[in-house]
Amino acid sequence: MNATAAMLEVSGLRRRFGALEVARGIELSLPQGARQALIGPNGAGKTTLVNLITGRLRPDAGRIRLQGRDVTALDPAARVKAGIARTFQINQLFRGLEVVENVAMSVAERRGEGGNAWRPAAAQAEVLDEAMEILAGLGLADDALTPVRLLPYGRQRLVEVAITLGLQPRVLLLDEPAAGVPAADSRNILEVLSRLPAEIAILIIEHDMEVVFRFAERITVLVDGGILTEGTPQEIAADPEVRAVYLGERAAPGTDPA
Known part of the structure; x- marks a missing residue:
């Protein structure tokens, strides 16, 4: 090639x-x-x-x-x-924050607003809207306001994928996405991965x-x-x-x- x-x-x-x-x-x-x-x-x-x-x-x-x-x-x-975005063998989530907050941080970082606590309310709303859209696409919308630590481990792995999607990657590297996940959850992870944007x-x-x-x-x-x-x-x-x-x-x- x-x-x-x-x-x-x-x-x-x-x-x-x-x-x-x-x-x-x-x-x-x-x-x-x-x-x-x-x-x-x-x-x-x-x-x-x-x-x-x-x-x-x-x-x-x-x-x-x-x-x-x-x-x-x-x-x-x-x-x-x-x-180029990646996940890790052991997840790197902010376990005390809500799911949507984890994803919003990656969206804000991509937009160059990660360290700007005084960004306009409209910009904050746009970040949250994008984060919620990503979560909805992965079947995680109902978990958006749940602290990550309360999610089953398989759902936490999907949150990791959501965070990487917030970066709008061209290449996504997934390091053992099903590690430590029950078989039923690993099948769900595969189903979600199959629905990711075709260009990635x-x-x-x-x-x-x-x-x-x-x-x-x-x-x-x-x-x-x-x-x-x-x-x-x-x-x-x-x-x-x-x-x-x-x-x-x-x-x-x-x-x-x-």
């Missing part, structure tokens, strides 16, 4: 922690509207790759481009403004293979900090090398904490 066709393009990405190479020349391309999954055994480097894409880690070599723009040197906040490129990092195969149109397999293979769910399911990795028949992966 060429750079002009890619919403997000990672090329030649490398990163070491001392003698341990945790990203080995990674090549990854997400077109607009991608519904892609990144899988791999524990220690494969999945979260490390997300941290490199979002700027929480700096690569030793390689480039990250968003719609052809080189964002490799940008800090995490600048990458968010450019259009989505990459989920997930251990739950049922979630992966229900969501992804393409799957990238990461092993020992490098791409093992990529293909459709059918191709990945039939790949003997992928099966060997998950059955433990290959050498153990590296010790990357991802």
Whole structure:
């Protein structure tokens, strides 16, 4: 896939922690509207790759481009403004605030009003209206005035998605969105993700293979900090090398904490 066709393009990405190479020349391309999954055994480097894409880690070599723009040197906040948003394995919510307040903060930040306590009432109303529209689209409108800490964990994960949508991302990286969520709630999360705007490129990092195969149109397999293979769910399911990795028949992966 060429750079002009890619919403997000990672090329030649490398990163070491001392003698341990945790990203080995990674090549990854997400077109607009991608519904892609990144899988791999524990220690494969999945979260490390997300941290490199979002700027929480700096690569030793390689480039990250968003719609052809080189964002490799940008800090995490600048990458968010450019259009790269993420969720985390453990949610990062303000648990004492209401759901709508969490989402409104991300909307206000995107609009450049996050630190302006004296913004006009009309601007505050616009922020709240947008936050409520996002919540309604995710089936969370009835929870808008509920403190986050009182929501079931599966609903909290959806609030995280709502917050990222408040940033109007071009690329959305979801780090184990179904982790710790009961099966019924994980199916609800998948249903919500399937309704997200088609123009957003989505990459989920997930251990739950049922979630992966229900969501992804393409799957990238990461092993020992490098791409093992990529293909459709059918191709990945039939790949003997992928099966060997998950059955433990290959050498153990590296010790990357991802």
